[in-house]
Amino acid sequence: EIVLTQSPGTLSLSPGERATLSCRASQSVSSTYLAWYQQKPGQAPRLLIYAASSRATGIPDRFSGSGSGTDFTLTISRLEPEDFAVYYCQQFGSSPWTFGQGTKVEIK
Amino acid sequence: QVQLQESGPGLVKPSGTLSLTCAVSGGSISSNNWWSWVRQPPGKGLEWIGEIYHSGSTNYNPSLKSRVTISIDRSKNQFSLKLSSVTAADTAVYYCVRDDPRPTWGQGTRVTVSS
Numbered sequence: 001e002i003v004l005t006q007s008p009g010t011l012s013l014s015p016g017e018r019a020t021l022s023c024r025a026s027q028s029v030s031s032t033y034l035a036w037y038q039q040k041p042g043q044a045p046r047l048l049i050y051a052a053s054s055r056a057t058g059i060p061d062r063f064s065g066s067g068s069g070t071d072f073t074l075t076i077s078r079l080e081p082e083d084f085a086v087y088y089c090q091q092f093g094s095s096p097w098t099f100g101q102g103t104k105v106e107i108k
Numbered sequence: 109q110v111q112l113q114e115s116g117p118g119l120v121k122p123s124g125t126l127s128l129t130c131a132v133s134g135g136s137i138s139s140n141n142w143w144s145w146v147r148q149p150p151g152k153g154l155e156w157i158g159e160i161y162h163s164g165s166t167n168y169n170p171s172l173k174s175r176v177t178i179s180i181d182r183s184k185n186q187f188s189l190k191l192s193s194v195t196a197a198d199t200a201v202y203y204c205v206r207d208d209p210r211p212t213w214g215q216g217t218r219v220t221v222s223s
Contacts, residue, residue: 001170032209047210101153
């Protein structure tokens with residue numbers, strides 16, 4: 001099973017600041033099957049990034065994904081008030097699918 | 109575009125069987141995709157349960173494999189989850205997902221295991 005480790009666990013930032021979230025895999029992950037999600041309380045996960053670096057439909061360009069192999073990054077260039085949420089990475093190229101434990105981006 | 113909608117009982121008794129259905133609209137369940145179930149216990153992270161292809165082939169999370177059955181009904185364009193011998197630890201929001209490089213998720217359905 002591929003273990004995904006997200007860091008940091010919590011990121012305390014102010015609106016307008018840059019957020020950099022890390023997702024590290026225990027073994028190589030196909031970039032085609034690496035996704036990032038945003039989740040707010042009481043809501044389903046919202047797909048932000050798929051195939052490691054492609055923005056999903058309707059996602060603002062302040063969100064970007066990068067990386068390959070075992071190291072992936074989600075960057076939010078300038079935090080907007082609605083961006084404070086929990087973010088998960090996911091790999092689904094190798095069964096069983098696995099998710100990172102999440103990074104909470106909170107208002108400082 | 110493809111949309112998924114989960115349905116099923118919101119309350120299941122301990123030791124019983126949890127049964128959920130995911131209705132697929134806007135596309136065919138016989139397309140070249142796998143179809144998955146994912147769950148999220150209250151206040152916790154996401155856990156993949158398993159997946160099915162339209163041929164009936166399945167893959168399950170080893171941690172749940174002994175209790176899980178996923179099936180497909182091509183005539184109704186839907187797939188289903190059965191989880192047996194449930195306990196309070198199975199209380200969660202359950203999501204169905206279309207496996208694709210750009211995944212599509214349902215809105216989720218909350219299931220509580222309680223007597």
